[in-house]
Amino acid sequence: MSKRVVTLAHYYTAPEIQQMADKVGDSLELSLYARDANADVIVFAGVRFMAETAKILNPQAEVILPDAGSTCSLVTQTDVKRLKAWRDKHADHVHVSYINSSAEHKALSDWIVTSRNVDDIIAHLYAQGQKVIFSPDRNMGAYLNYQYGYDMPLWSAVCEVHDKFNETALNEGMAAVAGPRYLIAHPESPLPVLKRADYVGSTSGMLNWVKQFDREPDATLFVATEDGILYNMGLARPDLKIVQAPIYAGCQCNQCPYMKLNNVERVQRAQAGEGTRIDYLSHEQMDAARLPIERMLAFSEAQMRQAKPAPEVMPA
Template structure:
């Protein structure tokens, strides 16, 4: 009997990679789909932590990462030994970790969150009287502290793609637009950018905001996130003037180098059984990492469905 191969692709991959996938989505959508799709083989066109998450949720499946070097700066900037010490220094806190983290990082966490559900999960923990420590994304944590008056201790790592957006470049871009303009931003962006945004949300949240846009038809909409999502936004609303927010004067180009390692040839090879297999996680590691992920997935099912 032939094996069922399912290909997943994140919104930040190239359009031609998305067209090869059985499912395209953000971290939460792909996590849920990976858990429920019943695949024998999962080809994950994304970055390593996403493929690890798919393996943790589907230990019986073979998970293949097309490009071995497709990591994430939030992972590479986090020393897990130092994180464990930081975790011990905040032993009476609930440790909430962003899904953009390694399997070892997840295993040191109480909850995993995505950019779509982080606000709701942390709010629910505070409503229960808990104290929260947040890792690894400093920008996201700083925004949550600012937006809701939290005082969460924060780990200090950033997404190298989103951290390049800056207020000075945005001010210059806004000044060049005579008519209406809007800014939507991913919460991995720096706080001054997020404070200026008309909407802050996950990749899917921004895409839905674009789909529902019903204001000035000639407005310029700047998007502060990785440039891959502009393809999906353009498909959804070809009538809108959508631009990537600049990272410095004169530049509107901000691609994740790791996502772009997912080439057509690499994905085809992975679909044929070649590539990097996520087979290095021990059963104990996966069990420890699965618990906070399952908490997040259960919360998301109750809250969003």
Template sequence: MSKRVVTLAHYYTAPAIQQMADKVGDSLELSLYAKECQADTIVFAGVRFMAETAKILNPQAEVILPDAGSTCSLVTQTDVKRLAAWRQKYADHVHVAYINSSAEHKALADWIVTSRNVDDIIAHLYAQGERVIFSPDRNMGAYLNYQYGYDMPLWSAVCEVHDRFNENSLLEGMAAVDGPKYLIAHPESPLPVLKRADYVGSTSGMLDWVRRFDREPDATIFVATEDGILYNMGLARPDLKISQAPIYAGCQCNQCPYMKMNTIEAVRRAQNGEGVRIDYLTPAQMDAARLPIERMLAFSKARMAAAQATPVAVPA
């Protein structure tokens, strides 16, 4: 019986890599897809923490990362021993960790969140009277504190790609373009940029926003996130003018160097069984990291079920 090999590609990989994939999407979406199709081997064209999440949710599967160097600054800027001490300092708080984190990091969390559901989950925790600490992304946490008036202590790591966006270059770049202008931004961007945005949301959320855009047809949409998603936005809405937000002097060249390590050659080798196997996580480590992920998934499932059960008001 032949093994089912599934190739997953994140939106931030190059278009040629996305075209090689069975599924393109956000990191959690991809891991859940692999689980649904019961993959025997998962080739994850993304970064290491994504491949680790795929292994945690698919422990029976072989998970291969095409390039050993595909890491993330949110991981490299986080010393897990220091994180554990920080967690202990706030032992009476609920530790909410962004999914863009290592397996060891996840194991220290009470809840895992994505950029799509972080608002709902933290609002739920505060409604329950909990106090919250947030890691690892300082920019995302700062935005949540600003947007909702929280006082969450924050871990201090950033996505090196999103952190390059800055308000001055953004304003200069937008001023150089005539006509209506909109800004959409990922919450990993710095707070001054997010305050200027017409929409702040996950990668999938920004893509959905572009798909539904029905305002001025001559508008320019600036996007403050990694440039890989512009390929998907262009496919979805070729009629729109979409541009990556500048990071300096009009430069629209902000790429994640780790995502771009997923080359055609590396992915092909991984599909043939070469690459980095995510086989170093022990069952205990995976169980500890899986628990806060499952808590998140159960919350999202219950929230969806409640929404579907709510009767729609019929006008009299």
């Protein structure tokens, strides 16, 4: 009997990779899909922490990463031993960790969040009277502290892609464009950029903002995130002028080198059973990491149910 292979791809992968996938999405969407996938094999065209999350949520499936080098600077910049000491120093705080983290990191966490649900989950914890520490993304944590007046102690790691966006290049790039200009940004970007943004949100949030854009038709939309999502934005709204925010004068070429390791040949090889298997996590590690992820998923699914409109009742 042939194995059922499901291929997942993040929005930041190249268009040709997205076209090979059974599901394209952001971290939250892909986590939910991986958990519920009726699959013998999950090929995860993304980065390693995403494949680890899929294995943690669906341990019966064989999970394959197309390229062993697909890591993330938020992972490589975090020493787990130092993180544990930092967490122990704040033992009376709830440790909230961004999903862009290793399995070992997640196992040291109380909650996992994505860029789509981080605002709501941390607000929920503060409403309960909890104190919070946030890791690993310093930029995201700084934005939350600024936006909501929190005083969360922050870990100090950054996404090497988003951290390149800067206010000076942004000002120059926007000044060079005539007509109405808007900026949307991912919260992994530096705080000065986020303060300038007309919208700050997750990858899916930015995509939905573009889909619903109904202001000046001649506007230029600057997008401060990895350039992969511009493909999806262009498909959704070919009538709009959408450009990546510059990282220095004249440059709109900011890519995640790790996402781009997912090429057609490597994904095809993974679909045929070759690649890096996520088979090195112990049961204890997966159990410890699964708990904070499941807290997040349960919270987000409850919110989705509340947001879903009630079915119409047909008149008798």
